[in-house]
Amino acid sequence: MSETDAKTPTNKPKPRLGTLRALWPFVMRQRGLFAAWLVALAVASAATLSFPVAVKRMVDFGFQSGTNIDREFLYLFGVAVVLALASAARFFFVSLLGERVVADLRQRLYAHLIGLDASFHDRNRSGELISRLTADAELLRGVVGSAMSVALRSSVTVVGALAMMFVTQPRLAAYALVGIPLTVLPVVLGGRRIQKISRTSQDRVADANALATETLGAVRTVQAHAREPYERGRFGNAIAVAVGTARKRIRWQALITAVAITLFFGAIILVLWSGAHDVIAGRMTAGTLGQFVLYALIGGGSVGALAEVWNDLQRAAGGMGRINDLLGESPDIVAPASPQALPATVRGEIAFDDVTFRYPMRPDLPALEHFALRVAPGETVALVGPSGAGKSTVFSLLLRFHDPQSGTVSVDGVDICDADPAALRERIALVPQSPTIFAASARDNIRYGRLDADDAAVEAAARSAEAHDFLSELPKGYDEELGERGARLSGGQQQRVAIARALLKDAPILLLDEATSALDAQSERAVQHALERLMAGRTTLVIAHRLATVLKADRIVVMDRGRIVAEGSHAELIAQGGLYAELAKLQFLD
Numbered sequence: 001m002s003e004t005d006a007k008t009p010t011n012k013p014k015p016r017l018g019t020l021r022a023l024w025p026f027v028m029r030q031r032g033l034f035a036a037w038l039v040a041l042a043v044a045s046a047a048t049l050s051f052p053v054a055v056k057r058m059v060d061f062g063f064q065s066g067t068n069i070d071r072e073f074l075y076l077f078g079v080a081v082v083l084a085l086a087s088a089a090r091f092f093f094v095s096l097l098g099e100r101v102v103a104d105l106r107q108r109l110y111a112h113l114i115g116l117d118a119s120f121h122d123r124n125r126s127g128e129l130i131s132r133l134t135a136d137a138e139l140l141r142g143v144v145g146s147a148m149s150v151a152l153r154s155s156v157t158v159v160g161a162l163a164m165m166f167v168t169q170p171r172l173a174a175y176a177l178v179g180i181p182l183t184v185l186p187v188v189l190g191g192r193r194i195q196k197i198s199r200t201s202q203d204r205v206a207d208a209n210a211l212a213t214e215t216l217g218a219v220r221t222v223q224a225h226a227r228e229p230y231e232r233g234r235f236g237n238a239i240a241v242a243v244g245t246a247r248k249r250i251r252w253q254a255l256i257t258a259v260a261i262t263l264f265f266g267a268i269i270l271v272l273w274s275g276a277h278d279v280i281a282g283r284m285t286a287g288t289l290g291q292f293v294l295y296a297l298i299g300g301g302s303v304g305a306l307a308e309v310w311n312d313l314q315r316a317a318g319g320m321g322r323i324n325d326l327l328g329e330s331p332d333i334v335a336p337a338s339p340q341a342l343p344a345t346v347r348g349e350i351a352f353d354d355v356t357f358r359y360p361m362r363p364d365l366p367a368l369e370h371f372a373l374r375v376a377p378g379e380t381v382a383l384v385g386p387s388g389a390g391k392s393t394v395f396s397l398l399l400r401f402h403d404p405q406s407g408t409v410s411v412d413g414v415d416i417c418d419a420d421p422a423a424l425r426e427r428i429a430l431v432p433q434s435p436t437i438f439a440a441s442a443r444d445n446i447r448y449g450r451l452d453a454d455d456a457a458v459e460a461a462a463r464s465a466e467a468h469d470f471l472s473e474l475p476k477g478y479d480e481e482l483g484e485r486g487a488r489l490s491g492g493q494q495q496r497v498a499i500a501r502a503l504l505k506d507a508p509i510l511l512l513d514e515a516t517s518a519l520d521a522q523s524e525r526a527v528q529h530a531l532e533r534l535m536a537g538r539t540t541l542v543i544a545h546r547l548a549t550v551l552k553a554d555r556i557v558v559m560d561r562g563r564i565v566a567e568g569s570h571a572e573l574i575a576q577g578g579l580y581a582e583l584a585k586l587q588f589l590d
């Protein structure tokens with residue numbers, strides 16, 4: 001992917017109304033509802049259009065003495081009841097259709113987003129993606145659940161009313177026909193503009209959402225800096241900008257509606273004026289003019305509705321364009337068509353061969369350069385180096401979050417580019433520096449390591465990780481909700497939950513990013529014990545920050561600027577002096 005593509009979708013050409021076609025497959029998955037809606041729509045429209053006929057009968061015959069006026073009113077009421085029932089059915093089917101289609105779309109979008117690779121998520125803010133999932137999807141609910149309905153219903157009504165106007169009075173109808181194209185023109189022209197503004201408007205909403213997601217997600221940092229007023233101001237500004245753009249769109253929409261309605265009714269009134277003269281001259285009955293007036297009003301109302309809906313469709317096309325862009329993103333990291341199976345006998349051997357890698361967002365700076373490392377099954381290798389040396393990148397490449405530009409990474413003798421990423425990741429357990437604790441029960445948090453583990457296995461893992469004691473002391477024990485990002489646990493406790501998760505996963509390869517933050521002595525010892533149990537019998541790559549860890553490693557690899565600069569045991573490396581000796585002095589104060 002080139003760098004211009006790698007930017008956010010903002011630079012892509014704006015979508016046309018045609019983007020809404022992408023909704024069609026989703027609608028077709030609800031065929032039954034769609035068909036039921038069409039039937040209800042047809043019945044309701046027929047009932048609407050037969051109203052003026054009933055009115056004409058009432059006026060022309062019902063008011064003549066000697067006829068049965070009651071029957072005419074009964075007929076009128078019958079039409080009203082059919083209209084009511086059919087309208088209710090139409091509303092029910094189309095609203096449900098909207099809900100289902102949007103639910104389906106959101107589900108697909110989420111499923112797609114969560115599968116996109118690290119470089120996609122590096123360049124897209126999660127808050128913005130959430131906005132696509134919510135605000136943009138919401139716009140489409142409006143389209144399917146209402147705009148589509150109004151559009152079709154109004155079109156049917158306009159055509160029907162026009163046809164009936166011709167049946168009633170061809171000459172007057174011909175006059176009215178001239179008025180319609182006049183009204184459609186400004187609507188179409190204005191619609192283009194609205195779509196453009198609308199897309200910008202949705203982008204601003206996404207900006208505000210992204211900001212809120214980020215700051216609410218880091219609320220402690222915000223409060224610790226006493227930056228609540230600052231963040232309130234920033235969010236307020238983002239919202240104000242969003243409202244400003246929306247206002248522009250609304251203004252255009254209002255203007256177009258006014259112009260369309262004026263033109264249409266202007267034409268109708270002109271026609272009526274001429275009809276009124278016909279009635280006075282005795283060329284037409286009053287009932288016929290009444291029927292014509294009603295058709296003209298029904299038709300005119302529908303044209304107004306179409307004008308509004310046209311604008312809604314333009315807005316939704318903006319949203320759908322965004323969603324389409326996202327659905328069109330394909331991950332760079334995919335399983336090959338016929339992935340090579342990793343050997344059945346798991347050894348846990350790792351090899352980096354002459355790997356050079358630059359992050360897509362930093363093409364100028366190699367994060368790893370001619371990096372070569374072999375780790376034997378069961379060996380523990382400590383990675384040490386200054387910040388930015390590329391230690392975490394080693395993990396990312398091994399997990400295949402990114403592919404190197406040159407060189408190969410292999411596990412158990414298989415180039416990981418030839419393997420299925422899911423199979424590869426099954427063989428690796430990661431304990432990150434700040435573990436991710438989900439807003440779920442402690443049990444489910446540990447079970448994230450192996451979803452089918454039973455309660456006994458979860459508890460055994462927690463015991464080995466020295467997490468059992470504090471977990472069972474929680475008010476609800478293992479069923480206690482840990483709060484978003486583990487807000488209810490201390491740092492050391494969070495680490496032990498993460499270790500329990502990795503123990504449960506029981507993968508042959510362990511990637512461990514040691515926490516830099518100092519724990520109290522007791523917690524530290526518990527974490528160390530838990531880690532020892534976790535590392536036993538596994539190939540371990542550890543980004544080490546503690547002397548104890550470094551001393552226990554089979555080998556220490558010193559990295560600087562993406563390269564390996566020294567290798568050996570602690571004593572050997574200290575004796576060599578150089579970067580390691582310096583780092584040791586600074587870092588391993590204990």
Ligand SMILES: Nc1ncnc2c1ncn2[C@@H]1O[C@H](COP(=O)(O)OP(=O)(O)OP(=O)(O)O)[C@@H](O)[C@H]1O
Nearest residue numbers: 122359361362367386387388389390391392393394
């Ligand atoms: N997602 C990313 N996009 C662009 N550049 C990145 C990304 N992640 C890391 N880098 C850059 O790659 C280089 C190596 O980073 P890496 O995170 O591997 O270093 P590290 O040794 O783990 O550092 P630390 O000990 O501070 O975590 C750094 O220069 C960093 O700025």
